[in-house]
Amino acid sequence: xxxxxIFSSKGxxxxxxxxxxxxxxxxxxxxxxxxxxxxxxIQHLGFLEKAGLVLHKSFGRIRIYRLNxxxxxxxxVKTLIEGWExxxxx
Amino acid sequence: MASxxxxxxxxxxxxxNYVPARLSHRDSQLNLLTRFFQFAIESPGKMAQRALxxxxxxxxxxxxxxxxxxxxxxxxxxxxxxxxxxxVNCRERRGxxxxxxxxVILDFYPHFPKRGYSSExxxxxLMQVLDEQNVFVILVLDELDALIENEGAxxxxxxTRVNESRLKSVQRxxxxxxxxxxEVLSVLDESARSTLQRNxxxxxxxxxxxxxxxxxxxxTLAFKNGVVLDDALDLIAESAEREGGNARxxxxxxxxxGKYADASAAxxxxxxxxxxxxxxxxxxxxxxxxxLGLHEQLFLLGLARRFKKSKEAYxxxxxxxxxxxxxxEEYGEKPRRHTQLWKxxxxxxxxxxxxxxxxxxxxxxxxxxxGLPYVSAVELxxxxxxxxxx
Numbered sequence: 001x002x003x004x005x006i007f008s009s010k011g012x013x014x015x016x017x018x019x020x021x022x023x024x025x026x027x028x029x030x031x032x033x034x035x036x037x038x039x040x041x042i043q044h045l046g047f048l049e050k051a052g053l054v055l056h057k058s059f060g061r062i063r064i065y066r067l068n069x070x071x072x073x074x075x076x077v078k079t080l081i082e083g084w085e086x087x088x089x090x
Numbered sequence: 091m092a093s094x095x096x097x098x099x100x101x102x103x104x105x106x107n108y109v110p111a112r113l114s115h116r117d118s119q120l121n122l123l124t125r126f127f128q129f130a131i132e133s134p135g136k137m138a139q140r141a142l143x144x145x146x147x148x149x150x151x152x153x154x155x156x157x158x159x160x161x162x163x164x165x166x167x168x169x170x171x172x173x174x175x176x177x178v179n180c181r182e183r184r185g186x187x188x189x190x191x192x193x194v195i196l197d198f199y200p201h202f203p204k205r206g207y208s209s210e211x212x213x214x215x216l217m218q219v220l221d222e223q224n225v226f227v228i229l230v231l232d233e234l235d236a237l238i239e240n241e242g243a244x245x246x247x248x249x250t251r252v253n254e255s256r257l258k259s260v261q262r263x264x265x266x267x268x269x270x271x272x273e274v275l276s277v278l279d280e281s282a283r284s285t286l287q288r289n290x291x292x293x294x295x296x297x298x299x300x301x302x303x304x305x306x307x308x309x310t311l312a313f314k315n316g317v318v319l320d321d322a323l324d325l326i327a328e329s330a331e332r333e334g335g336n337a338r339x340x341x342x343x344x345x346x347x348g349k350y351a352d353a354s355a356a357x358x359x360x361x362x363x364x365x366x367x368x369x370x371x372x373x374x375x376x377x378x379x380x381x382l383g384l385h386e387q388l389f390l391l392g393l394a395r396r397f398k399k400s401k402e403a404y405x406x407x408x409x410x411x412x413x414x415x416x417x418x419e420e421y422g423e424k425p426r427r428h429t430q431l432w433k434x435x436x437x438x439x440x441x442x443x444x445x446x447x448x449x450x451x452x453x454x455x456x457x458x459x460x461g462l463p464y465v466s467a468v469e470l471x472x473x474x475x476x477x478x479x480x
Contacts (some may be wrong), residue, residue, distance in 0.1 A: 022201060024199060024201060025201050026201070026202070028203060028206075029201060029203060057222070059218055059219070060207060060214065061204075061207065061210050061211075062203055062206070062215070063204070063208065064199065064201075064202070
């Protein structure tokens, strides 16, 4: 998947940022914090999961998503976001 | 700025949550508890254990469990066993299995969703989390009475049986229940009771000399050298013994006596400081009362006034609400509605200021009866009026 496809959506970037900052979150919480509706959040998460950037674990009906730290692209995204945020702090 | 003298070296050593590195006169119980759970270090997953720690207030139940937890974690770390000690106070979790399990799961997933499933589902989720992370948990249910009072036998039944449905898999959840009286378990059925009662550790009330040892150890940790007079220590030990061998009371009294010494700029903690302190530790638990919100305080004030005039031990919820509304009018506050007040009652009951029970027979309909057994109504009213001055 190309970098444009990942970063072309504000919602996806928001989700990635949340997962970098917080670690693990369930869908409702991701939707709430990213200001997306539930269906959109699921769509983005599905997309990101297919791209190998995020993973989920299911507990009954609950799905908890996190960044796939084994994936080189995910690692690169994490470095980018963390570096970006740091710049904002200084 | 004026410098001031204090008798304390480290006040935090007298905090209720402080766990000393060694518990005086509880060595054998600690050993026994460790022996019960030795398998968790030596052959984790082979079995799950259940134990009970029983004793009156201030006999060191919580401290014993926490110290045990620290030791177990240390041993587990040395052996590379992934063991977690989780201490949950059931009363603080309102005696709800759901809230108790939630606290445990939040230990693993701090952002786990807070709603949307039942306690059974949550229990299954917890087991799944433990499997996935390959963790063994010793779950301590402090004030287990609250869980049984609130949920009856069911909750405990689920907890003790969760391993049974997983006979072939690894056993991950061990339990320690802490309670004041074994009789509380009488609501459980025979089989649940017997599985729980296999390992019971009784903590006898401390004797005066034992209390003195405990207090002396805390004095060394918390106070500057030689500032607490022997006579003062004797007096505290005596009072704590009178309170039913209650070490917690003794420690609180010790702290308060130190505060009185500081307040009067005394260089030492004398028996007079203790005497003054002892009139203030009980009956009104001032911190507990003052940490309440405005409307909870107004509600309590209403109750205190009613109880001052009444000869009854209990008031009905209706009477309490009426008293509260009158107080609200006096203070120009808009009264909270019934459901909120009912929550206040639960909360105040949980922190041992009030006692509440269902009305049962002899009442028309169903209402909550509210009692004020631990605190003098006159004193409570005085304190609250002072605080809530118009």
